[in-house]
Amino acid sequence: MNWPIEFIKNLKLKFGDEYTEILNSMDQKQFSSIRFNPKKRYDDSFGQKKVKWETESRQLENEYSFVFDPLWHAGAYYVQESSSMFLGFVFDQLFHEKQPQTVLDLCAAPGGKSTHLLSKMDEKGILVSNEILPKRNAILRENIQKWAYSNVIITQNKPIDFQKTSNFFDLILIDAPCSGEGLFRKNNKAVNEWSVENVNICSIRQHQIVENVLPSLKNGGYLIYSTCTFEKSENEDIIDYAINELDLLSVEIDVSEFPNITKTKTKGGIGYYFLPNKVDGSGLFMAVLQKKGLPFEPKQQVSSKSNVTFSEWLKPNESINIIEKNDRFFLFPLAFTQQISQLSQALYITYLGIEIGQMKGKELIPSHQLALSDCLKSDFQYIAVDKENALKYLKRLHFEPLDMPDFLGWTLVKYENINLGWVKLIQGRINNYFPLNWRIIKDLEF
Numbered sequence: 101m102n103w104p105i106e107f108i109k110n111l112k113l114k115f116g117d118e119y120t121e122i123l124n125s126m127d128q129k130q131f132s133s134i135r136f137n138p139k140k141r142y143d144d145s146f147g148q149k150k151v152k153w154e155t156e157s158r159q160l161e162n163e164y165s166f167v168f169d170p171l172w173h174a175g176a177y178y179v180q181e182s183s184s185m186f187l188g189f190v191f192d193q194l195f196h197e198k199q200p201q202t203v204l205d206l207c208a209a210p211g212g213k214s215t216h217l218l219s220k221m222d223e224k225g226i227l228v229s230n231e232i233l234p235k236r237n238a239i240l241r242e243n244i245q246k247w248a249y250s251n252v253i254i255t256q257n258k259p260i261d262f263q264k265t266s267n268f269f270d271l272i273l274i275d276a277p278c279s280g281e282g283l284f285r286k287n288n289k290a291v292n293e294w295s296v297e298n299v300n301i302c303s304i305r306q307h308q309i310v311e312n313v314l315p316s317l318k319n320g321g322y323l324i325y326s327t328c329t330f331e332k333s334e335n336e337d338i339i340d341y342a343i344n345e346l347d348l349l350s351v352e353i354d355v356s357e358f359p360n361i362t363k364t365k366t367k368g369g370i371g372y373y374f375l376p377n378k379v380d381g382s383g384l385f386m387a388v389l390q391k392k393g394l395p396f397e398p399k400q401q402v403s404s405k406s407n408v409t410f411s412e413w414l415k416p417n418e419s420i421n422i423i424e425k426n427d428r429f430f431l432f433p434l435a436f437t438q439q440i441s442q443l444s445q446a447l448y449i450t451y452l453g454i455e456i457g458q459m460k461g462k463e464l465i466p467s468h469q470l471a472l473s474d475c476l477k478s479d480f481q482y483i484a485v486d487k488e489n490a491l492k493y494l495k496r497l498h499f500e501p502l503d504m505p506d507f508l509g510w511t512l513v514k515y516e517n518i519n520l521g522w523v524k525l526i527q528g529r530i531n532n533y534f535p536l537n538w539r540i541i542k543d544l545e546f
């Protein structure tokens with residue numbers, strides 16, 4: 101591999117003789133890892149090797165074709181490189197006593213860290229998952245909808261827009277756009293796009309992002325900053341800027357059980373490197389900061405519950421609320437009604453909670469996400485399919501259920517007892533409602 105000279109120079113300056121090991125490791129193959137969705141099922145066909153800092157994970161030791169696994173399409177697991185999963189470990193350490201009520205993932209697409217935060221938050225708080233770029237926001241929506249948690253709002257805003265929600269979040273994650281050196285092992289494009297000029301542009305942008313979003317962090321709230329690069333100007337310098345200019349405190353994470361994580365001291369703080377010669381995953385930097393002062397806890401007001409119930413579709417649940425927007429119905433936790441109304445006045449929301457469906461005349465057309473969600477009644481009628489027919493369903497081709505049912509109407513399609521989506525059974529016909537733009541377009545391999 102032809103590494104850029106300035107990149108090698110910076111790497112040597114920072115990591116000394118270890119830089120050759122880092123470079124050599126970047127020429128080696130990296131296998132994927134996956135993180136299970138706690139709401140769905142654990143599957144041991146992936147072997148037993150876990151990512152060290154995440155119990156609900158598997159480190160794969162071979163290539164795996166996720167596109168042809170129906171359970172991946174059903175949101176049963178997320179494919180995420182293992183270093184990034186350290187976020188869950190940090191979350192547990194920061195919030196082992198009291199769960200955060202309000203969390204912002206500012207740079208969220210494609211959604212790896214947002215789905216992880218949702219699993220960790222266990223529906224005890226609300227997650228605002230933001231992505232500024234419209235095309236990437238669509239990818240984020242797809243991944244979040246498949247994860248199927250109700251306590252989430254997806255927004256498409258600039259960091260500065262969050263100043264309208266001042267003193268609001270208990271935790272803000274900034275997984276910043278960066279020069280991507282940590283991805284060099286996986287991605288030659290990242291190497292070709294690297295330049296000193298781009299590192300400088302990234303650094304300026306990162307300073308602005310941190311400064312602009314900070315007013316929306318509560319006093320006492322935490323800011324987790326991460327990048328997938330090794331550049332001092334994008335990592336240590338940002339942490340020192342936050343400490344010296346923005347008056348944040350550096351927070352130490354106990355990583356004593358993981359000798360493979362490289363602790364680094366900035367001038368005034370602490371950060372953690374995941375170097376590809378020492379870990380299975382990509383290169384990553386992460387640091388935790390805290391805003392000074394005591395948190396101001398606004399009084400929880402009692403929220404009014406909507407009268408709509410959709411009792412023939414949803415499990416009875418006193419703690420959810422339902423709202424309507426242009427004939428589309430969404431459910432989300434009742435406890436966060438106030439926060440959602442506050443956020444909707446300040447931000448551009450592109451998705452909310454779990455969509456139940458859209459009313460067409462008197463009929464509800466159920467949303468795909470409802471099929472994947474545990475809010476749906478558990479005894480809803482279904483047809484089961486084998487793997488070959490599950491993949492045909494996901495491709496929107498003609499498929500055969502294991503048993504032809506004698507009922508009609510909206511019906512779930514299940515593979516290995518996991519919901520894949522909807523069909524509508526009409527006398528002698530099966531209408532496939534798997535979302536057109538999410539269907540498998542690769543040729544099927546059996």
Ligand SMILES: C[S@@+](CC[C@H](N)C(=O)[O-])C[C@H]1O[C@@H](n2cnc3c(N)ncnc32)[C@H](O)[C@@H]1O
Pocket residue numbers: 184206207208209210211212213214231232233236258259275276277278305309
């Ligand atoms: C490293 S990626 C995020 C990966 C994501 N957190 C995950 O775990 O899947 C950084 C994201 O920041 C977004 N971004 C780019 N410029 C931005 C800006 N000025 N402010 C906020 N986000 C930005 C990019 O579109 C990109 O999706």
